[in-house]
Amino acid sequence: MATDDDATSDRVNSVDRVFKKVLDAVAKTAPEIREGLPTRRAKVETENPSGETPLAADVYADELLCERIGDIEGVGTYASEERPEAQTVGSGLSVCVDPLDGSSNLKPNNTMGTIVAIYDSPLPATGDDILAAAYVLFGPTMTMITAYDDTVTEYVIQDDGTYQAIRVDVTLPDDPTVYGFGGRVADWVDEITEYVREIESDPSMKLRYGGAMIGDVNQVLTYGGIFAYPTLADAPEGKLRIQFEGYPVGYIVETAGGASSDGHQSLLAVEKDDLHARTPVYVGNESLVDGVEAHLSDDD
Missing domain, CATH: 3.40.190.80 (D-Maltodextrin-Binding Protein; domain 2)
Incomplete structure (x- = not known):
């Protein structure tokens, strides 16, 4: 007979799998987003839900991430800054994405990134519902910071989308500068x-x-x-x-x-x-x- 402990364990394992698959999808997509930036510097003709006119790069990153994350079993909803409403993609957790944070930096060739949050709730969610978060930074190297299970980890993403941990249990330094x-x-x-x-x-x-x-x-x-x-x-x-x-x-x-x-x-x-x-x-x-x-x- 299944017990409450069994159900809890199954739930944790399910969340673990979804989290790992989302990280895999984000890491795989990051090199494609970065490679597509130089030819997508112009603004599109429509506004996003925040009243801003996005770049073609914003739309491109959103479309790639929606396709990849939306295909993951265990993801029920995908939402991004570029879409007026959350999109139902299956059954399970909700994923919110800022596809290209700082895209105004594209023209002067400055830092940009992608932000991802996973919620165990229909959207809009609350802070109590967040299970994990991550961001990719398109700097001199591609790095990914993740927060999950009380641990922050930093990875380096390679051009083929593979990633390797370089810092585990990341904490803020005690002496801020x-x-x-x-x-x-x-x-x-x-x-x-x-x-x-x-x-x-x-x-x-x-x-x-x-x-x-x-x-x-x-x-x-x-x-x-x-x-x-x-x-x-x-x-x-x-x-x-x-x-x-x-x-x-x-x-x-x-x-x-x-x-x-x-x-x-x-x-x-x-x-x-x-x-x-x-x-x-x-x-x-x-x-x-x-x-x-x-x-x-x-x-x-």
Whole structure:
């Protein structure tokens, strides 16, 4: 007779298989996305659900990932920043993708990446529903950071789509050295301006902001520090999407021993009822994220 323990074990094994297959699909697709970038630098004629005009590269990456991830047994739903609604592809877990984070960096040939989140819930999900997250960074080498089962791992992806772990149990360094805040400085609320001035007064902290969130987050994971796309005077919810960017990045950074926040609570505690809902994002070493919350609480 099957027991509850047996059912739990089967469930864990099923999630393990789906997670591994999603990683395989993302790693296999990454070289194709990268190879297709040079000829897909122009904007398409339609807007995405966030009111932005994507590049042909965004659409190309989304189509490849939808096809590959949608073919995985155990994946029930695929959603991306480029699609107005989640797409039913089978039965099982939900996968959210930012196909090409930082695609505005394509023209100047700067860092870009792909973000993936796996949820055990219909979409829109909550932070409690996230099972795993990953991102690929198209830097001088292709690397992939994954967070699953309380562990963050870094891989190098080869041109044939194979990947090999180079760091296991990745954690944020205790002595942070980098910071990067997005948005126009003129649009920052006063509390954010004051906090950034404090950080800048510390000679050990260096500005690192490249225009692709995932590249800046990777700097924080490597050197310690803080990345933020904050609340703005003209955009209180910031720019980043909670399902596609906030939850997965918050999950990765928290799993690596850091902290995440929307300015008042963990990103994983944020609840939104819109697939493309936005949120302010602050991630990094706990002391620095606590500093943001302390400044913003003064405005309450």
